[in-house]
Amino acid sequence: MLEQFGSRTISLLEQVGEVARFGGRTFVAALRPPLELQEIMRQLLSVGFRSMPLIAAAGLAVGAVLSMHTRASLERFGAESLIPAGLAIALVRETGPLTTGLLFSGRVGAGIGAELGGMRVTEQIDALESLAVDSFKYLVVTRVIACMIAMPILTTLMNFMGIIGGFVAETAISGMSFALYFDRAFSSIRFVDYIPSTLKTMVFGFLVGTIASYLGYHARGGSEGVGRASTSSVVLSSIILIVTNVILVKAIFFVFPEAGQ
Amino acid sequence: MTNSPSAIRLESISKSFGSRTVLRDVSFDVNKGSVFCILGRSGTGKSVTLKLMAGLLHADEGQIYIGDRDITNLNSRALVPVRKSIGFLFQNAALFDSISVGENVAFPLRRHTNLPEDEIHSRAQNKLEQVGLGKEYDKMPADLSGGMKKRAGLARALALDPAIVLVDEPSAGLDPITSSEIDELLVNLKSSRNTTLVVVTHNIPSARRIADELIMLHEGGIIARGSVEEMEQTQDPIVQRFMASEDAG
Numbered sequence: 001m002l003e004q005f006g007s008r009t010i011s012l013l014e015q016v017g018e019v020a021r022f023g024g025r026t027f028v029a030a031l032r033p034p035l036e037l038q039e040i041m042r043q044l045l046s047v048g049f050r051s052m053p054l055i056a057a058a059g060l061a062v063g064a065v066l067s068m069h070t071r072a073s074l075e076r077f078g079a080e081s082l083i084p085a086g087l088a089i090a091l092v093r094e095t096g097p098l099t100t101g102l103l104f105s106g107r108v109g110a111g112i113g114a115e116l117g118g119m120r121v122t123e124q125i126d127a128l129e130s131l132a133v134d135s136f137k138y139l140v141v142t143r144v145i146a147c148m149i150a151m152p153i154l155t156t157l158m159n160f161m162g163i164i165g166g167f168v169a170e171t172a173i174s175g176m177s178f179a180l181y182f183d184r185a186f187s188s189i190r191f192v193d194y195i196p197s198t199l200k201t202m203v204f205g206f207l208v209g210t211i212a213s214y215l216g217y218h219a220r221g222g223s224e225g226v227g228r229a230s231t232s233s234v235v236l237s238s239i240i241l242i243v244t245n246v247i248l249v250k251a252i253f254f255v256f257p258e259a260g261q
Numbered sequence: 262m263t264n265s266p267s268a269i270r271l272e273s274i275s276k277s278f279g280s281r282t283v284l285r286d287v288s289f290d291v292n293k294g295s296v297f298c299i300l301g302r303s304g305t306g307k308s309v310t311l312k313l314m315a316g317l318l319h320a321d322e323g324q325i326y327i328g329d330r331d332i333t334n335l336n337s338r339a340l341v342p343v344r345k346s347i348g349f350l351f352q353n354a355a356l357f358d359s360i361s362v363g364e365n366v367a368f369p370l371r372r373h374t375n376l377p378e379d380e381i382h383s384r385a386q387n388k389l390e391q392v393g394l395g396k397e398y399d400k401m402p403a404d405l406s407g408g409m410k411k412r413a414g415l416a417r418a419l420a421l422d423p424a425i426v427l428v429d430e431p432s433a434g435l436d437p438i439t440s441s442e443i444d445e446l447l448v449n450l451k452s453s454r455n456t457t458l459v460v461v462t463h464n465i466p467s468a469r470r471i472a473d474e475l476i477m478l479h480e481g482g483i484i485a486r487g488s489v490e491e492m493e494q495t496q497d498p499i500v501q502r503f504m505a506s507e508d509a510g
Contacts, residue, residue, distance in 0.1 A: 123355040130315050130349035131369045131417075132341045 016240075022140075022217075023210040029134075029141045039142040040149075047108045047143070047209075048150030052157060058103055059096070059158040063165025066090060071173065080174065084181050085188035087166040088159075092193050093259075096159040098245055101204035104151060105237040109212040112143055113233030116216025117226035125217070140213040147209030151201040159198075192259045196252040203248060204241050211237040267326070268293045268425055268457035269314055274323035276309055283309050285481035286323070291474075293424075294455040296447065298468045300503060301478035307461040308352065310478070311427045314459065315349050316340040327425070345373055348418030348426040352433055354410040356402035362413045363389065363398030369420045388416040392446055408439035415446060425457045426450065432464040444470045465506055477503065 070086050116139060119125050128135040167181045212233035219229040252259050267290040276284040283306040291297040299307045312318040313325055316332055324333045327343050335343070356365050367385040370376060376384070389395050392412035402410060411431060418426055428447065432440035444467050450456045462468055468475060469489050477485045477492070477500055485492055485500040493504050 118358075122353060122358075123351045124357055126312070126317050127349070127351055127355035127357070129317055129337065130344060130347070130351075131372065132344035133372055134337055136337075 015236075019211055019214045019236075022214040023206070025136070026141055026144050026210055026213075029137050030145060032137070034137075036138060036142050039138060040145050043142050043146035044149055047104075047111070047146050048153060051104060051107055051150065051154055054103060054107055055100060055154045055158050056161045058099065059161025060165035060168070062095060062099055062158075063087065063091065063162030063167075064169040065165075066095065066162065067166035067169040068173075071170070081184070083170055084163075084166065084176075084184035088163055088185040088189050089193060091159050091162040091166075092189055093197050094249070096162060097155050097197050097201045097204070098242075100151065100155045100158045101201060101208070101241050101245070102238055104147075104154060104204070105208045105241055106234055108147060108150075109208045109233040109237045110230045112209065112212035113216040113219075114226055114230040116140075116143075116213055117219030117229035118216075120217060120219045121222055121225055136217075140210075140217060143213055144206060144209035147205035148202045149205070151205035151208075152198045155198050155201045159194075190258075192256050196256055196259055200245075200248045200252065203244060207240055207244060208237045211240065266293060267291060268295075268328065269459065270324075270326040271310070271313070272324040272326070274310075274313065274320045274325065276306070276313065276318065276320050282481050284313075284320075284478075287478075287481075287483055288323075289476055289483060289486065291457060291459055293457050294451065295473040296451050296458045296460060296471045298472040298475040299459065299461045299478060300463060300465075300468060300475055302463065302503075305478040306481065307463075307478055308429050311349075311429055311459065311461050315347055315427055316343065317349075345421055346424050348415075348421070348423040350411070350414045350418045350426065350428045350431065352430040354402075354414030356405075356410060356413055356417070358402050361398065362394065362400050362402060362405065365402065365413060366416045366420050369417065373421060385416075385420065388419055389413070391419070392416045393442075408435050408443070411435065411439075411443055412446070415443070419450070422454070423456070425459070428458060428460045430461055430463075432462065432467045437466075440464065440467060441470065447471055463503075465504060 067083060067087050070083050071080060074080055074082055074086065116125075119139070125135045125139065128138060163182070163185050166185070167176075167178065170176050170181060171178070215229040215233045215236070219225045221228075270290040272288050274284055274287045275282070287310070299310060301307050309318060313320055314327070316335060320333060324331055326332070327347070330343065332340060332343050356362070357368065360368070363382070363385050366388050367381050370381045370384055374381070386395065386398055389398060392415050394409060394412055394416065397405065397409065397413070402413065405413060431443045431447065435443065447458055447460065448471050451458055458471075460468075460471060472489055474488060475486070475492050476483050479499055485495050485497055487495075492500060495501065
């Protein structure tokens, strides 16, 4: 039993090492021409624009639920007026980036894993290579870059929709006006709350894109292998994203001490 | 491909996957402008040999020459000019399923030429017409039958007018009529453009129709080599059995 656990742990660590090497290769390949701008734009449409409805709907719901919970806590102290500010800060600093990252990992990670896995087992990746196209650059680098560009945009959308959702929930209970709610929400958000936490989502995008691409690019074993690549993409990228978030939050507090206040 | 009479030459090639040796000390050459068939039962390394020639796999030992150029240890970037001179028709065509049939054929033209868009479209259309798919430009690969996919794959492989075309199992999964139509296309390709063709097959009727020269792979090595007639006269029981079959697959 212990031996099995040990060998599984070693295998997982090996895989993480392989993914890290794959990520390094992505980074180096991104700096080499051709830039594949057209393919990056196509991927941006696929991973970014098409994720917007999911992120917007989730943002509304998260904002409304957060608002209701915040009200339940704050009204005990007669501090309901702080609801917009509390909600906005919670969303912008942490809830928005992390929720967007996890949703993105589910939708986009699974999609990339399945798409590249499908291309691998049907020899489409070999076909690209046979046509003298660098499949790694064309398929992997473009997707990773698109994920890195899409994540901060989607996070901003999530934050904004969350604040709207919070407003809808709050105005339904207290009748707070639109102008007052938004004034209280936005006046509390500082530059240092928004920029570092939103930019860290570029790292999330890099992680999701790299992990999903790695698993899809190396898929084996027909449709079962494609399914495995898709599922593993979501599981592995979600776990690594959550762990990385802890490290990034600590790093942000170190670089921007005022972000922790 | 300059002065060498061979379009492709393999010298003492060995290839293993883990503990399984697929090719052991295999050597042969393919004459320019000929149709060279590789026969053998499933799992004898026929497709691996083809992928080694295109640089999609790397040999563990030995040398591979395309014309006079040793491509054995070239990386992807160095292989670009070599691959532009080679067309590859995969067993299941391997069409890119997110773009139309016509765009599949136009893809290599877009990547490797500076032709204007209308010229690219016209050349892709022309290649599709050559394989009898002139009306299918806008169809998606998923909407094509197996035989049509093979023909579309061939049109894509021919898009850059390569000197060498590698063909993996052209008749796999096809009915005899469609299979002979594909064979006809391959023979026409040789006679009209002097293209060198390397065809992996275990379809003996097809090999009889198209091959100038054949080899048979068995247990990692070549057990017979020659013309169709020479192969049929060989005393090796495995070759005899194989040549006597209508479709060894």
